[in-house]
Every structure is written in C-alpha cells, then in structure tokens.
Amino acid sequence: MTVFSAADFSDHEQVVFVRDAETGLKAIIALHSTALGPAAGGCRMWRYASEEEALRDALRLSRGMSLKNAMADLALGGGKSVIMAPEGSYDRPALLRAFGRAVNSLGGRYITAEDVGTSVADMLVIRQETAHVSGLNSEPGKGGDPSPYTALGVYSGIKASVRHKLGKDSLAGLTIAVQGLGNVGRHLCTMLHRDGAKLIVTDIAQDRVKSAVDAWGAKAVGLDEILSVEADVLAPCALGAVLNAQTIDTLNVPVVAGAANNQLATAEDGERLRQRGILYAPDYVINAGGIIAVSHEILNQFDEPTVIAKVEAIGARLAGIFSQADKEGQSTAAVADRLAEEKIAAARKSSTVASRAA
Known part of the structure; x- marks a missing residue:
C-alpha cells in the first residue's frame, strides 16, 4: 500500500491509521486541510474490498470536504474518516467507542459526523x-x-441547474432519475414529488424502491439501468465515481445534479460531461447543505431560519459557477475546483504570514 505517492494523496496534512484489536476496529482518518479551520467531515462505515480501496475513499472524500467547506465559505477545513466494517458479528457500540477515542486523540483537529453506513x-x-x-x-x-x-x-441546486440548462423555473412535469434512496435521497424525492416532478428510482434495498413507488408513483428501474434512462435530470445520491468514461457515454440527460460525493471518477470526467453538452452541478457545491447545518452546530449558533437561508443559497452559488464556466469555456468541475483551491491557498498563506509575524 502506498500513501504519499497515492494518486489521491493531494498534499493531505495528516492520515491516521487506527487499529483496535479488541473490537476489530480498522479505520482511516484523513485530514486534507485545516487552513480554514478544524477538519470536518463524516464517518463512513463500509465493507471495502481492500485496504487500498478504503484509503482511496478516505483521501478522495477528505479532499472533497476541503473544497466543499471552502466553497460554502465555512470556517472549517476538510477531513473524512472511513471504518472498514468487520466481517461477521461484532460489538458495534464498542467499535464505535474505540473510534471515538481515536478521534479524541487528535485534539479537535478533526470533527466527525454521520455519513454512509453511520x-x-x-x-x-x-x-x-x-x-x-x-x-x-x-x-x-x-x-x-x-x-x-x-x-x-x-x-x-436542481432548480438552479434546470433554470440554467432548460430555461424552466418549475420542476413540474420534468422527469428526474434518482440513484439511491437513503436518508438524503428520500428527503429529496419528497420535495421533487411535491413540485410535480416525475420520478425514476433505484436502490440496492428493494424495500426502499417499493416505498418510493407506493408513495410517489415512481418508476422503478434496475441498478444498471438508472445511468442510461431518458430523463431531464440525473441525481446520483448513492456512492461516488459513478461518472466515468464509460457511463458518461450512456447518459441520456441534459443535467446531472445529485447528492453523492466524488461523482466524477477522474478529473477528466468533468470535461467529458461538458463535451457532451451535459450540465454538471459539482457535487461538493450542491451537497453542502448538511455541512452548513453542522457548522452552525459546531459553533453553537444553530438557528433554523438562518441555516435554511444559507442552504437555499446553494442554488445561487451554482448559478454563478455555471455562468463562469460558460464564459470561460471550461467545465463546471474545473471552475469549482479552482475557486475552492484559491480560497484554501489564500487561507494557508494568511496563516503562514501570521505565524511568522508571531
């Protein structure tokens, strides 16, 4: 296994490998950047095929959190943790407490929260x-x-994407394909259905699919079909890396806008989407609502109307990225990356200057 030379290392500040033999805990805590504040990002528990896969996920997700928090103008850096779910039966509370002790050992440099599998x-x-x-x-x-x-x-973000690409101010009558019906996907479908959108759905859990069909009159398709269905919007709301050279060729939508992290398998896939004329809402911009709420919680400043207003402003932020991408002839992913990295670099430079002055 390589770390420093890994393709996704991307100048991480710290990567912590956690092992607790008594509980069976194997975890990775990745701190990409603390330039803007403590590294904040959820804890994912997943049955990874290998340690290398777990490391790659942690590195990609933590960098994504740095970009997400920067673009949302939060005083937080980016981090993420992954727990390799043990095989067979295990004492989940004991394992989680062991993970909590590992988080505590970092002295506040990393703040965790729920994610896929937690x-x-x-x-x-x-x-x-x-x-x-x-x-x-x-x-x-x-x-x-x-x-x-x-x-x-x-x-x-979907409403902003539809307005920009399709020139429509309403989702009524539009067909939206939702990949993944977890907590976020279900909440999203409720809002889309309320607005009169027609839903196409899939999920690994068939009970969730049945609930969507019963509750919203959704059309159910197979896991392998969702990325090629004809629709107005594709909303990936499951795991990442679903947009790659192969799947992008099969897309039959003008807009991709969903909640999943790291939707692009490679940096080049943003340009592939642009070349196909598909508008892509950069994932870490459109899915920042949760961390916006969490940031207010961390600062003990949670006020529901204020949080909602900041979350709803994601649409306007995306609209600005779309316009800039059009003007520059660049992919929306490239524009978002550049803007976020500029914010992080400026914060890092300011911190360095302040340290030298002290």
Whole structure:
C-alpha cells in the first residue's frame, strides 16, 4: 500500500491509521486541510474490498470536504474518516467507542459526523468518548441529522441547474432519475414529488424502491439501468465515481445534479460531461447543505431560519459557477475546483504570514 505517492494523496496534512484489536476496529482518518479551520467531515462505515480501496475513499472524500467547506465559505477545513466494517458479528457500540477515542486523540483537529453506513445513534455512541462529534439529536443549539439539509441544498441546486440548462423555473412535469434512496435521497424525492416532478428510482434495498413507488408513483428501474434512462435530470445520491468514461457515454440527460460525493471518477470526467453538452452541478457545491447545518452546530449558533437561508443559497452559488464556466469555456468541475483551491491557498498563506509575524 502506498500513501504519499497515492494518486489521491493531494498534499493531505495528516492520515491516521487506527487499529483496535479488541473490537476489530480498522479505520482511516484523513485530514486534507485545516487552513480554514478544524477538519470536518463524516464517518463512513463500509465493507471495502481492500485496504487500498478504503484509503482511496478516505483521501478522495477528505479532499472533497476541503473544497466543499471552502466553497460554502465555512470556517472549517476538510477531513473524512472511513471504518472498514468487520466481517461477521461484532460489538458495534464498542467499535464505535474505540473510534471515538481515536478521534479524541487528535485534539479537535478533526470533527466527525454521520455519513454512509453511520447514523445519529452511532454519533451518540461516539460522543461518549469525544466532544469532537456533530450531527447529534436535536436540542437547543443543535441541528441533529444533517441529511434533510443536504437534500434541501440538492433540491435548490436542481432548480438552479434546470433554470440554467432548460430555461424552466418549475420542476413540474420534468422527469428526474434518482440513484439511491437513503436518508438524503428520500428527503429529496419528497420535495421533487411535491413540485410535480416525475420520478425514476433505484436502490440496492428493494424495500426502499417499493416505498418510493407506493408513495410517489415512481418508476422503478434496475441498478444498471438508472445511468442510461431518458430523463431531464440525473441525481446520483448513492456512492461516488459513478461518472466515468464509460457511463458518461450512456447518459441520456441534459443535467446531472445529485447528492453523492466524488461523482466524477477522474478529473477528466468533468470535461467529458461538458463535451457532451451535459450540465454538471459539482457535487461538493450542491451537497453542502448538511455541512452548513453542522457548522452552525459546531459553533453553537444553530438557528433554523438562518441555516435554511444559507442552504437555499446553494442554488445561487451554482448559478454563478455555471455562468463562469460558460464564459470561460471550461467545465463546471474545473471552475469549482479552482475557486475552492484559491480560497484554501489564500487561507494557508494568511496563516503562514501570521505565524511568522508571531
């Protein structure tokens, strides 16, 4: 296994490998940047095929959090953690507490939250071992589960994308294909259905698909079909790297705008989408609603109307990226990356100057 020379290392500040033999915990905590503040990003628990796959996921996700937090103008850096789900039966609370101790050992440089494979209940267990956790149950000054805010931001981003690409101010009558019906996907479908959109859905869990068909009159398709269905918008809301040289050729939509992290398998895939005339809403911009809510929780400044207003502003932020990309003849992914990296570089330079002055 390589780390420093890994393709996705991207100048990470710190990568921590965690092992607890008693509980079976194997985890990776990746801190990409703390230039703007403590590295914040969720904890993903997944059954990875290999340690290399887990490392790649942690590195890609943590860099994405740096870009996401920078573009959302948050005083947070980017980090992410992945837990390699053990085979067979195991004591989940004990494993999570061991992970919490690892987070605590970083002294606040990393703040965790729920992600794919973890829940609010899991964060409450982790909270037994560290204060550096967010996304807890709602209480005064707390936002609780961030997934509804993520969904709201994606909903706002879809409307902005449709307005820019299709010239429509309403989603009524449009067909939107949603890949993944987890917490975010379900909240998103509720909003899209309310606006009169026609839904095409898929998920690895057939009970979720059946619920979508029953609740929203959605059309169900297979996991391998969703990326080639004819629709107005494709909303990837599952795992990442779904947009690659092969799948982009099969897309039958003018807009891709969804909640999944790291939707592009490679940096070149953003340009592939542009060449095909497909408008892509950069994932870490459109799905920032959850971390916006979490940032207010971390600072003990959670105010529902303020958070909602900032999340809904994601649409306007995307509109600016779309316009700039059109003007420059660049992909939306390239424009977003450049803007985010400029913010991080400026913060790092300012921090260096301040340190030297001290």
